[in-house]
Amino acid sequence: xxxxxxxxxxxxxxxxxxxxxxxxxxxxxxxxxxxxxxxxxxxxxxxxxxxxxxxxxxxxxxxxxxxxxxxxxxxxxxxxxxxxxxxxxxxx
Numbered sequence: 001x002x003x004x005x006x007x008x009x010x011x012x013x014x015x016x017x018x019x020x021x022x023x024x025x026x027x028x029x030x031x032x033x034x035x036x037x038x039x040x041x042x043x044x045x046x047x048x049x050x051x052x053x054x055x056x057x058x059x060x061x062x063x064x065x066x067x068x069x070x071x072x073x074x075x076x077x078x079x080x081x082x083x084x085x086x087x088x089x090x091x092x
Contacts, residue, residue, distance in 0.1 A: 011052045013045040022049040024057075031058035041068040042075040042088065051082040063087065 010023040029035060037050045042064075051061045063085025069075055069092070076086045 009053060009056055011049040011056070013049045015045060020045060020049075022046065022053060024053045026057070029054060029057040029059040033059045034062040035059050036062045036065060038065045040066065042066045042070065042073065044073065044075065044078055047075070047079060048082075051079070055082070068092065 007026040008023045009026055010021050012019055012021045035054045037047060037054070039047060039050075047064060054061050061082040063083045064075075064079055064087070066075075066088045068090045069088035071091050079086060
């Protein structure tokens with residue numbers, strides 16, 4: 001495990017086969033900032049973990065942007081708790 005040199009916060013989430021943790025520097029987001037979460041493919045764990053970290057820093061989740069979304073995973077519905085702004089270039 002790599003240690004970051006500055007203060008960090010983390011969010012642990014469940015995987016099908018265990019757990020994972022996402023970390024972020026505490027000075028990465030200022031209170032009140034609007035933050036867009038962008039990733040290649042929607043995956044519940046990482047997108048929700050990123051949103052949780054933003055909220056822990058008192059930032060606003062402005063929305064989510066993905067290249068690919070797998071519709072059967074109901075990503076848009078799951079992420080509504082953080083933002084109604086959801087964009088995907090390709091849906092399967």
